[in-house]
Every structure is written in structure tokens, then in C-alpha cells.
Amino acid sequence: MGGTEIAALRAKLASRPHSDDYRQRRKDIDARGLQYDLAPDIGVEPVSANGVRAEWTSTPQADRDSALLYLHGGGFVIGSLDSHRHLASEAGRAATTWSLALDYRLAPEHPFPAAVEDCVSAYRFLLSRGYKPGRIAFAGDSAGGGLVVSAMIAIRDLGLPQPGCGWCISPWVDLEAIGETMSTKAAADPTVQKASILDMAHMYLNGADPRSPLAAPIYADLTGLAPLLIQVGAAETLLDDAVRLAKAAGTADVRVDLQIWPEMIHVWHLFHPELSAGRRAIEEAGSFIRAMMVG
Numbered sequence: 001m002g003g004t005e006i007a008a009l010r011a012k013l014a015s016r017p018h019s020d021d022y023r024q025r026r027k028d029i030d031a032r033g034l035q036y037d038l039a040p041d042i043g044v045e046p047v048s049a050n051g052v053r054a055e056w057t058s059t060p061q062a063d064r065d066s067a068l069l070y071l072h073g074g075g076f077v078i079g080s081l082d083s084h085r086h087l088a089s090e091a092g093r094a095a096t097t098w099s100l101a102l103d104y105r106l107a108p109e110h111p112f113p114a115a116v117e118d119c120v121s122a123y124r125f126l127l128s129r130g131y132k133p134g135r136i137a138f139a140g141d142s143a144g145g146g147l148v149v150s151a152m153i154a155i156r157d158l159g160l161p162q163p164g165c166g167w168c169i170s171p172w173v174d175l176e177a178i179g180e181t182m183s184t185k186a187a188a189d190p191t192v193q194k195a196s197i198l199d200m201a202h203m204y205l206n207g208a209d210p211r212s213p214l215a216a217p218i219y220a221d222l223t224g225l226a227p228l229l230i231q232v233g234a235a236e237t238l239l240d241d242a243v244r245l246a247k248a249a250g251t252a253d254v255r256v257d258l259q260i261w262p263e264m265i266h267v268w269h270l271f272h273p274e275l276s277a278g279r280r281a282i283e284e285a286g287s288f289i290r291a292m293m294v295g
Contacts, residue, residue: 013191038057043057050125052118053103054100056098057085057089058099062096065132067136069139070144071102071145071147075172076112104118104147111205119151138163146168150217152166168228169269170267171245172197174216175201175211179239220248222251223253226292227254230258246258261281
């Protein structure tokens with residue numbers, strides 16, 4: 001899977017300059033996301049989701065009664081609507097839903113649990129707009145993939161009904177970076193390394209317990225959560241995060257589908273305009289979401 005496409009992508013990533021300043025990294029990830037044009041049939045509509053900046057995207061085929069709440073990655077420190085618009089919009093297309101991408105508050109300005117609180121606010125927004133819980137899906141990548149699970153835990157603990165399902169792309173759920181593949185896959189992973197994610201974890205946690213269930217959901221009781229699809233690349237340092245999350249969910253009797261994609265790197269879905277495996281992964285997730293939605 002991948003072949004020359006993934007090799008070309010690796011070369012492209014290796015040629016990119018890297019800054020240790022999170023403010024510059026915010027500018028860089030947004031600029032790279034904006035390099036990908038949206039399909040001409042994508043509609044875009046800014047919205048405030050209970051005070052949280054957000055954005056609807058839709059296609060002509062989208063079911064107006066279904067919604068995909070998309071939570072971008074970036075280590076809780078970088079990332080925005082601009083960086084992930086091309087992915088959130090195509091995720092909605094695959095699921096045949098409207099996609100609500102959330103511009104949740106970032107650390108260090110807004111540390112844990114601000115991001116989780118914003119996700120809950122957005123879910124309440126969707127419910128207030130008349131969406132049935134079973135017709136809402138959560139999706140997110142990297143830190144956003146962890147937020148999918150954290151938000152579902154918070155929703156459960158507040159006594160709110162679960163969404164139809166959650167889709168976790170390359171989820172980051174271990175804020176101590178102690179997974180085995182953090183070292184065994186370090187040479188293979190072109191984007192995620194232990195030192196950098198520990199720096200982001202430090203900014204996000206701001207002194208909070210790194211094993212807090214809403215920060216690191218592998219340490220939470222996942223009983224009662226909606227079905228999960230977890231997609232991760234075989235070349236990721238976060239591979240073990242995904243495997244451990246799947247084990248925690250399965251142990252709690254949560255339906256979980258774990259997909260490990262050969263050769264793929266962290267959040268390969270972001271590169272779907274140039275990577276056929278990214279398109280296939282999005283399509284498979286869309287099928288999962290459509291199958292899980294009820295009501």
C-alpha cells in the first residue's frame with residue numbers, strides 16, 4: 001500500500017523546515033493546509049457553536065439530519081480550521097453528513113481541560129439544533145483523535161446521550177509518551193517524536209496529572225461509550241497509543257474496529273489529495289459512520 005506515493009510524501013516532509021516555536025508552527029500548519037484546494041462542490045459556512053468558533057462544510061449529497069463533529073490535531077497547541085478544512089470537508093463527504101469542524105481553544109493560552117469543554121459545548125450545540133444523538137458522529141486526528149474519546153467520556157459523565165460513533169485517526173492518548181513504539185518506530189516516523197510531543201503535553205497539561213482520564217483516555221473507564229473506529233499507520237510512533245486505546249475500549253465492552261495500515265505515517269489522511277491510501281482510509285471511515293448512525 002502506498003509505494004511510490006508514500007515515498008514521494010516522505011521526501012516532501014523531509015524537505016520542510018521545522019521550527020521549535022509553537023507560534024511559527026501554527027502559521028506553518030495553516031499555510032500547508034491552505035495549499036490544498038477544496039473541491040468545487042464544497043459549501044463553507046462559519047458558525048458559533050455555543051461560543052466556540054466553528055465551521056460547517058457540506059456537499060450536495062449531505063444528509064441535513066446528520067452531522068460529523070471534526071476535531072483537528074496538532075498536539076492541543078497548533079492546528080485550526082484552515083489546517084484541516086480539506087480533510088474535515090472530505091470526511092463529511094464520505095460519511096454523507098454535514099461536517100462541523102471545531103476551532104477549540106489551544107494551549108498554552110488555554111490549557112486542559114479547555115479543549116474538552118469546547119467539544120462538549122459543540123455537542124450541546126448540535127443537540128440544540130435538533131440533531132439526534134445517534135445521527136451525530138465524532139471524528140478527529142492525533143490530539144483530536146484523543147479528544148474524540150475524552151469528549152465522549154465527558155458527555156457520558158454529564159448524563160448526555162452518546163453520539164452514534166467515534167472515528168479516531170492516529171489518536172494521541174498517552175501524554176507521557178511511554179508506549180513501546182515511541183522508540184521502536186522513531187526512525188520510521190517522519191513527524192512525531194517523543195521530545196516534541198512531551199513539550200506539547202507540558203503546555204497542554206499545565207501541571208495537571210498526565211494520567212487524568214479526560215487528558216489520557218487510556219486510563220479512563222470507557223464503559224458505555226459509542227462504537228469506535230481507530231485507524232493508525234504501521235510507521236507511527238503513536239501506533240502503540242492506538243493499540244492500547246483499542247484494548248481499553250474492548251476491555252470495557254465497547255465495540256472497536258482497529259485498522260493498522262501498512263507503510264502509512266501519522267494522519268496520512270491529511271495528504272489525501274496526493275495519497276490514494278488517504279482517500280481509501282477516509283472512504284472506509286465514511287462507510288463505518290454510515291453503518292453506525294441510527295435514529
